[in-house]
Amino acid sequence: MAVKSLLVEKERINLRGVLRARLGELHTVWAWVPMLPFFVFAVAFLLLPSASIVVRSFQGEQGQFTLANIERIFTRPDLLRAYENSILLSIATAIFGGVLGFLLGYAITLGRLPPSIRSMVLTFSGVASNFAGVPLAFAFIATLGQMGLVTRALNDLLGRNIYHSGFSIYNFWGLSIVYTYFQLPLMVLIITPALDGLRREWREAAEGLGATAYHYWRYVALPILLPSLLGTMVLLFANSFGAYATAYAFSGSQINLVPLVIGFNIRGNVLYDPGLGNALALGMVVIMAISIAFYSYLQRRSELWLK
Amino acid sequence: MSFLRLEHVHKRFGSTIAVQDFNLEVQMGEFVSLLGPSGCGKTTVLRIIAGFEQPTAGTVHLQDQDITHQPPNRRRMGMVFQHYALFPNMTAADNIGFGLRVTGVRREEIRQRVAALLNLVQMPDLGNRYPHQLSGGQQQRVALARALAIQPQVLLLDEPLSALDAQIRVELRGEIRRIQQQLGITTIYVTHDQEEAFSLSDRIVVMNHGCIEQVGTPFEIYNYPATSFVARFVGAVNQLRCEVLDPHRGQLRCGNQLVTMPGPLALQTGAIATIMIRPEALQLGERGGANRLAGQVCAITFRGPLVRVQLHLDNSESLVVDTLNTRQLQLPQIGDQQLISFAPESVWLVNGGG
Amino acid sequence: MAQVTRRPSAWAWVWLVIWAVFSWLPLVATLDFSLRARKGMLSLKAYQNIFADPGFYNSLAFSFQMALLTIVISIFLVVPTAYWVHLRLRRARPLVEFVTLLPFVVPAVVIAFGLIRWYCCPPFAFVSSPLLLVAGYVVLSLPYMYRAADTGLRAIDVCTLTEAAQSLGASNLQTFFLVILPNLRASILSGAFLTFAIVMGEFTLSSLLAWPAFGPYMQYVGVFKAYESAALAIISFALTWLVMLLMLWLVRGWAAARAVTAPR
C-alpha cells in the first residue's frame, strides 16, 4: 500500500512537471509575440519579395521548373561582361578604399594627431559615406569630367588633356575613383574602432620582449586586425557591388554593371524580360551572400580574439 | 655599486607633474616595491625604467651604463601588466616564446625553454590554450612566464595582481616571490596594496604625489614611518593632538591625561604636537606599558583575527585599539569606561621620528 | 644610438593632407562649377534657377514626408524589438541581426525588383501606393536603426533598469516609455538622422518605383542642366552636413545634460 501511494505520488509529481514544462513552452511562445510586427514586416517587404526572386529565377513562363533563365546569362557575353565589370570594380574599390581608409584610420588613431582632427575626420566620413549617388556623380563630373576643374588644371599644367591619354571619368578607372570617394570614409568609420582596440600594452609588451616595429606588426597587430580588415573590405565590396544610383547617374558610362542591367529590366525598356531579371538579381544575391558569409566568418574570428 | 640606478628623474605630462626628483638604487637580485596611492606616479617610474616613457630630466643607469635613451626593445626588461596584455592571437606557448622568436632563437630551443617556463609557472598542460580560454590567474602566469622567457635583466611588474580575486591574489603572490628567489632576478613591483608590498619586498619605496616619501625595509616602513603619510598609508594609526608639558622628560598632555614619550622632545613647553600610535600597540587593561589612557567604548568591530575597539577620550578625540582575538577574550560593552595602556617606545611624534 | 622618442607624426599629417585634398577637391570643383552659369563671371544664377523651380520644392517636400514616415515606422518597428531581444529573447538576437543585416546584403535594386514583382499584381496590387516606397525605405533603414538602438541598449543595463522599474510597480509599457525610451533618446536620434539623410538623397527605390522624390529630381536636372546639377549637388551636400551637425549638436547636448544630472 505504501508502495502504491508512493507511486501515485510520483505520478502526480511527474504530471505536475509535465504541466509546468508545457506552461513554460507557452510562456516562451508568448515571449515571441512582441516581435511579431517586426517579423511580419520583414517577411512581407524583405524576405518574401527577395525569396520570390530566387524561386522565380527557376520558373518558366507557365511556372514550370527551368534552368533556362540562368543559362541565358551564361550565353550572353554582354551580361557576363556586366558581372565581370561589377565584380572587378567592387574588388578594385574595396582595395583602394580599404587601403587608403586603413592608412587614414591609422593616422587618426595611432598617428598622434590632435584629437580635434580625429573627430573632424570621423564626422566628415559620416557625411561622405552617405554622399553617394546622383550628387556624387555631379561632383565628379565637375571635377574630372571633360570640362572639370582638375581636368582643366592638369591641361594648363601639363599642356595636354588627360582625356587624350585615355583617362575618362566614365571608364573603369574613372568610376573606381568615384566609388572610392564613398568607400574610403566607410572604411575609416568601420576600421577606426578596430584600431582603437589595439591596446597600447600589446605594443609595449612586444617591445619589452625585444620586438621591433616590424615584429610587432607582423606577429601581433596585423594578425589581430586581419579579420576585421578583410571583413570590412568584404563589406566595401558589397557596398560598391550594389551601388545603383552613382552608376546610373553616369548615364553616359561606357561600362555596363549588373545593377544597371537589372534597372533597365525593371523599367520595361526593350530589355524587358522578367525571367532574365530574376536570374540577374539572383546572381547578385548569390555573390553578396557568399561575400557576407565570408564576412560573418571573419567577424566571428575577430570577436573570438578580442573578447 | 648598484645594479639599477635612477638619478633625479622628473617626468611631466603637459602641466601634470607625474614624477619629481626620483632617486633610487636597486641591488642585483633585490625585490623592490613601489607603493603608493593611485595616481602617485608609480606606473610612470616603471615605464621610465622600461623605456616606454622618456624622463623629462634625470638618468637611468643599468650596470653603470646610461640607458636613459635606449629603446625599450634593447633593454631586456620583462614587463608584466595589470591586465595581462597577452597577445590574443597567440597560444600561451606562443606568447611565452614571442621574445625568443623575435630575437632569432632556434625553434627547438624555444620549444624547450617554453616547456620549462610553463612548468615553472605550474601550467605544464595549458600551452595550447588561447588567452581567452584561460582564467585571469592563468593569464597572469603566462604573462609572467613570457616576461621571464627573455631572461630579463630586470623584471617589472605593474600591479600584476590587482585584477584578480582575493584568493588567487594571495596564491600568485607567493609564487611570484618563489620564482623571483629561485631565479635571483632583480624585480621592481608596483602596487597600491601595502600588504602585497610587505609580504613580497626586500625594500619598499613609498610614493605620494610623484615624490618618494620613504625607502626602507617593510619593517622600517611600518614601524618607523618617516612621514605621517607613510604611517597612515601602510596601516591604521591613531593620531592624538597633545600639548607639551615637559620636553626634557618627554611628557605630553592629551586632554587631561598624561602621555610619556621614550625620550626628550625638541619642543617648547606648551607647544601643540601630534603623536601617533598603531592600534595593535595599545592594550585593553593596564598591562601594556607605562602609559595609561581612559575613554568610553563607542564601537566594537569584529575582524576575524583581530577585534577593533573604538574609544572616545575625554577631549573628544577618538582612538582605536586592536586586540588579538582569542576564545577567552573578555570584551567590554559599548558605553563602558575602559582603561588602555601602551609602552612609551611605541609612540612617535609626527614628522619627528620617535 | 637609436632615439626612443616616438616617431614624429609627419607621415600622419601627409596622409591627412592627401585625404583632405581627395575629399574636398570634388566639392570645391562642384562649387566652382555651380557658380559659372553666366559666362565669364561668377554668379548665383544656377542657384536662382533651382530656387525658382517648383519641382525642387515639390520633390524636396515629397522626400521630406517620406523620410518622416519612414523614421516613425522604423522606430516603431525596431526599437521595441531590440529592447525585447535584450530583455527576454537573447536567443532571437542572431535571427534579428541577420534580418537587419539583409538590406546590406540584398542590393537596393534587387529589393526594388522584388517589391515590384511581389506587389505588382492582385492580390497585392500595391505598387501605386507611396506606402510601398515607405516600406522599401524602412527596409533600407533597418541596419542603421537597429545598430543605433542596439548600441544604446548595450550602453545601459536594460535588465536591471527594467527590474528596478517593475519592482517599483511600473507595467511593461510604462517601463518601456518612461524608463527605457528616454535613455535611448540619443542613439535613436542618431539612427533617425542617418535614416533621414539616406532617404532624402535616395535614388534607386524612388526612381524604380517612379516617385517624384528629390533623388530622381536631381538626376532629371542633371540630364539637361549642367550648372544647376552642380548647384544641386552642393545643396544636397550642405543638407547632409546640416543634418549631421544638428544631430551631433543635439546628442552632445543630451550627453552633457546627462553627465551633469547622473554622474557615473
Ligand SMILES: Nc1ncnc2c1ncn2[C@@H]1O[C@H](COP(=O)(O)OP(=O)(O)O)[C@@H](O)[C@H]1O
Ligand atoms: N600619458 C599620460 N598623459 C598624461 N598624464 C599622464 C599620463 N600617464 C600618467 N599621467 C598622469 O601622471 C600621474 C601619475 O600616473 P601613474 O604613474 O599612472 O600613477 P599610478 O601608476 O601611481 O597610479 C597621474 O596624475 C596621471 O594622470
Ligand SMILES: [Mg+2]
Ligand atoms: Mg598605475
